[in-house]
Amino acid sequence: MRKPILLLLTLLILMTQTGCWSRIELNDVAIVTASAIDLAQDGKYKLSVQILKMKMTKGISENGSSSENVTLTLSAKGDTIMEALNVIQKKIPRLIIFSHNRVIIVGEKLAREGLAPAIDFFSRHREARGNSYLLTTRGEAAELLKVPANFEIFTGEEMREEEKARLLDSASIRDFIYRLFEKGIEPTSSQMQVIPLSDPNGKPAKEEEMGLGLVGVGIYRKDKLLGWMNRSEAECLLWxxxxxxxxxxxxxxxxxxxxxxxxxxxxxxxxxxxxxxxxxxxxxxxxxxxxxxxxxxxxxxxxxxxxxxxxxxxxxxxxxxxxxxxxxxxxxxxxxxxxxxxxxxxxxxxxxxxxxxxxxxxxxxxxxxxxxxxxxxxxxxxxxxxxxxxxxxxxxxx
Amino acid sequence: MAPNGQGDSTAGNDKLSADLDTNLKQFQAVFDKCGDIQYRPFELNEALLGTFIFLSGLGNINAVNMDLLRNAIESSLIEQSEALTEDIKAAIHSKLGFTSQTSWSDDFQASVDKILAGELAVLLDGFTSILLLNVKELDTRSIEEPATESVIRGPRDGFQENISTNISLIRRRLKTTQLKLEMFTAGKLSVTDIAIAYLEGIAEESLIAEVKERVGRIKIDAILESGYVEELIEDNSVSPFPQVMVTERPDKVVGNLLEGKVAIIVDNTPFVIVVPGTFFQLLQTPEDYYQRYFVASAIRILRFIAVVSSLLLPSLYIALTTYHHEMIPTMLLISIASSRETVPFPAFVEAMLMEVAFEGLREAGVRLPRPVGQGVSIVGALVIGQAAVAAGIVSSPLLIIVSMTGIASFLFPSFQLGLAFRLLRFPMMIAAATFGLYGILMLMLMLLLHMLHLQSFGVPYMSPLSPLRAGELKDVLYRANWLKMSKSSKSRG
Known part of the structure; x- marks a missing residue:
């Protein structure tokens, strides 16, 4: 009888010895589906995260309509990404988790200045996925998060699906960092833009007609963006x-x-x-x-x-x-x-x-x-x- | 069958006298206030008096039979009224051929035991021996299909409460002298018959000796069901796992006897114990061997999946939704999260609630009389299922998990093993709620250590997987073709 009691006591002591309890209910998290980093005018980072509004998604699965916006885009500026995230965190009552962040979009301005300081957060953060896709865009990255999704529930998933199809050279955070450190190879990232769905030249009449499209590939040297390659050249890179x-x-x-x-x-x-x-x-x-x-x-x-x-x-x-x-x-x-x-x-x-x-x-x-x-x-x-x-x-x- | 044999040797204190009245008084003193004991005096001729003593209800004997008996005894005793010689004994034996068993006893205590076991005692004036006739024919139900283990293909007969019927069900499948049946009695008050069956030459001697030793060691007032025996002879009584196999099916018992196992048949219960019981044996059904082996193998694999899911599904749900959000695919997470949005409880409480409700429903279904049972299932399906989700008290993914777990736990061929896994699910859920996947892993390790450590009658519980006997795995992980299995000496072929 002594042995089981001793064992139980040991277990109880063990339980109290753990540091932080990472238990968090699903009702208390805000799931980030996509994030965008830009360089603001004053040289600070501007982090935008697209967060899923759960109540809305339930409405969708029941009613089958997607006219309502199911995601919420939050932005904040900070000297580091973490600082910006902290500001965002204070705006909402739920804990922001990055474990389902599948897309990281980087604005051109930041990309030309150098990505490494910005993506350090995503490579270091325990929650962030190494296989999140890294996208570059001309102009503001945050703009892409505002585009309503046409097929999926939210934009982040749509971007990911598009990247997954590998119609153009894609790069995950892990790939990018690997190629950053490897000698004799330079990183790339896909270029995603907001493009009109119907008319390739003219401006769309309504906002719904805008979609997200992969248009090319960003060419880097080290972590700095040099320029773009168009669709056919990017396909060639794939071969x-x-x-x-x-x-x-x-x-x-x-x-x-x-x-x-x-x-x-x-x-x-x-x-x-x-x-x-x-x-x-x-x-x-x-x-x-x-x-x-x-x-x-x-x-x-x-x-x-x-x-x-x-x-x-x-x-x-x-x-x-x-x-x-x-x-x-x-x-x-x-x-x-x-x-x-x-x-x-x-x-x-x-x-x-x-x-x-x-x-x-x-x-x-x-x-x-x-x-x-x-x-x-x-x-x-x-x-x-x-x-x-x-x-x-x-x-x-x- | 009572342990009568040729019963004369049973030790007793009181010898019988030659005087009928003295003997009768002795019996009447012992059977004082035993209302079911009947005495019926008779007269063979003027000189010779006698009395039948028997249990009403147990013995199937009517007045006509008794007259027949009387005449038969009379005719063989008519000439000599002196001492009882071996010749007369033989004469009576042959004359009484129409009853199943006859024996002579001159021991009082042994005679009392036999009368209580349902034999008819014939007391004759002037003799120091009592004639005992085994007219026992108990009222039993007929042989029916076992309720707890039904099959699609396979024999439909099942054991019932009478031990001799049960033995005959085994014997008719093994018409060989190799099948041995050793009789014991246990229980100070119940004096229950226990038969140990094995195939000589196939079952190991040491195992047979061990079983006999353990059954002989049983000291208890009464044995009402084989569960008493199971608990008294098992190796580790604090383990949640059943270490013996219990079955209602004769074909299952015979199959196991052929594999070198020993069966313990207890009177008054249709459940026969087979030892040693191993984990994988408890996951097999006789039907595995009757169906085509491809199908049977697939069903076995399905069963392994069921084992894992009945143990782990709710705890995985708790662990993944409260600790490891990253492990759920995004779209699935979203649908789980959105249905959990209105649920006021933490996932653990939610899961506990539903699991307890489900277990309660199940228990109610077993205990309630059949017409009421339907009401329970309506309450279960409608109230707990629909209403709870509609009210937002429970999320629908959890309901799916609970039902899947429930279905998985019905897939266990052994109800006892299913019970063990049903029970273990709850500590597993607590471990998941406190430590997440880490907790599940720790508890799984503990369980595995326990299972690997466990032995049943000297056989490791997890054999033949551990210790590994690769040759036997073809009848464990899947069911190989008979052509391939017959090479193994221990197989059923």
């Missing part, structure tokens, strides 16, 4: 980094006669291999891209029943891929001088001693000088339901 999930490639086929056509393919896989060679002062990279795709649209007169035509198309696509890769790499080398693809990293792996001796410290200067040769191979794995080109068939009937 080069072996992270493509699916993408579309369109190529114009000049054609033998006057009427040029276009061919669109759905890319199914893209695999890139790098081979580096050091000859004297020169560094050469051979980039071999292997892609497969399915033909989705063919407005040329070429019938794909013919093996020759198929080969011709494949060749044209290969050329296009090579062109786009070359252009992207060139832009990185000349305009930004930032190695976001990670050529340095590859060199480090393939020529360890040379890298350690020579290039490790000088890579920023060395990168614009490297010679990149691209070799693409494209293979059709499907041509769709139709064999003959519709364009050609019409002509045959005449």
């Amino acid at each position: 080069l980094r072996n992270r493509m999930k699916s993408s579309v490639l369109t190529v114009a086929i000049p054609g033998k006669d006057r009427q040029p056509g276009r061919v669109s393919v759905q890319l199914i896989s893209a695999k890139t291999k790098y081979k580096s060679k050091i000859t004297g002062e020169n560094i050469q990279f051979e980039v071999a891209i292997k892609m497969t795709g399915e033909l989705f649209e063919n407005s040329t007169k070429l019938s794909i029943k013919e093996m020759n035509n198929l080969n011709f198309l494949q060749h044209a696509l290969e050329k296009e891929i090579e062109n786009r890769v070359n252009m992207t790499v060139k832009k990185l080398q000349t305009q930004y001088k930032s190695d976001v693809i990670g050529f340095g990293n590859i060199l480090h792996r393939q020529h360890k001693s040379d890298w350690n001796k020579k290039y490790a410290t000088l890579w920023e200067e060395e990168f614009p000088k490297i010679d990149v040769k691209t070799k693409a191979t494209f293979k059709f794995i499907g041509t769709g339901r139709v064999n003959e080109s519709l364009v050609e068939e019409e002509e045959l009937e005449k």
Whole structure:
């Protein structure tokens, strides 16, 4: 009988020895779904958090309408993020938790000044997720939080879903920090903007017609934003980094006669291999891209029943891929001088001693000088339901 | 069956005299105020008098039978009225062939015991021995399908209260001399018959000896159900886990006998104990072996899931919603949080409330007479389920958790093991409410340590998983094909 009593006493003592009790009921937390950091005029950080209003979400699940705003956006300024958060915390009666914060948006101004001090909070905070996506936007980041969600319950989820689809190069906080510290590779982050849903040029008539869209990728050197890459260049980055999930490639086929056509393919896989060679002062990279795709649209007169035509198309696509890769790499080398693809990293792996001796410290200067040769191979794995080109068939009937 | 055998050797103090009246007085003194004892004097011929002594109700004997008996005894005793010789005993034996068992006793105390066990005693003037006839035929219910363990496919007969019927149900499945049945009695007042059944050559000698030793050690006034025996012979009486298997199904008992287990059959109860009981054995049903093995394996896996969820679901809910918000997917968290918004209680109180209500409902369902039972289920489903959620006292996700836990706990083939897990759920919830997942982990570790430490009749409770006997796992984690199982000597094939 002594033993169980002793055991029980030990347990009771143990219970009182714990420091803080992290128990908190769900009714007492404010769940942050997205946060935005901007640099204010006076050099302070402006933190905006999007918090879920639970009562409203219940209304939605019962009524099925989403016209009402279910989230609350709170902002505060502070010398550090924590200080700003503290100000926000005092505005609401519930404890703010960051464990479901899936998106962190950074304004352009702050990004150009340097992100590291701002994201330190998110990498250090026990609650914050390493896999939250880091987004950059032109202008104020807080603006994005105000856009009403079109499909999900709240905007944060919509942003996350969009990032998850990996249509453009995405980066989580963890990725970003990893690439920040890794030598021979520079970080990127997706660029998200408020864009009109219907009209790509004109201004939307109503506010509801605005949506969030990924428009490109922000290129960084260290933690400072240098500039943006547009959609097609950003897609190219995905291929080069072996992270493509699916993408579309369109190529114009000049054609033998006057009427040029276009061919669109759905890319199914893209695999890139790098081979580096050091000859004297020169560094050469051979980039071999292997892609497969399915033909989705063919407005040329070429019938794909013919093996020759198929080969011709494949060749044209290969050329296009090579062109786009070359252009992207060139832009990185000349305009930004930032190695976001990670050529340095590859060199480090393939020529360890040379890298350690020579290039490790000088890579920023060395990168614009490297010679990149691209070799693409494209293979059709499907041509769709139709064999003959519709364009050609019409002509045959005449 | 009473422990009669050839009963003459039973030690007693009082010898019988040759005088009928002296004997009768002795019996009447012992059976004083025992209203169910009946005496019926008879006369064989002018010279020879006798008396039947029997229990009314226990013995199935009527006046016609008694006359028959009288005539039979008379015809064999008619010539000689001297001392009782072996010849006469044999003659009576053969003449009385129509009753099941006859024996002679010259010991008073032994005769009293047998009369109480339902035998008919024939006292004859001038003889120092009593003729005992086993005419016992108790009123019992017929063999029915076991109420607690029903199957879709499999035999429908179940044990009932009569030990000899129960033994016959086992015997008809094992027509071999290897099946041994050793009879004991226990209980100072109840004098309950206990049979220990095993298959010689398959069950280990040490196990049989241990079971006999423990059953022989039982000292109690009365045994009304095999639960008494279970508690008196189990290894660890403070453990929540049942260390013996209890079943109403003869096929289950036979299956276990074939695996080298020992069955303890107690009179007056349909529940037969099988030892040693191991955790995984308690999670098996005979139907696992009757259904196709793919299906049976899938059901076993389902059962393992049920074990885990019946123990952990409510506590995981408490731990995740009060400590580890980050572990719930965002959208799920939102729907839980929004339905919890109006709930005035902490998650622990909420869960406790519902679990206690559910357990109460269940207990009420068992105890109440059937027509009232329906009322209980309506109250349970409507009042507790619907109204509580509608009133915002309980959140609907919790209600789902409680129902899932309830369903999971119904999946246990062994009601006793299910009870253990139902009970353990509550400490688990307290651990979750005080320490979160850490608390669940600690309690799980303690439970595991206990289960690994536990033994039943020398067999580790968690065997064959620990200590690992990989060859036997094919009948534990899943149910292998018979072709593969017959290689193992201990299997049922």
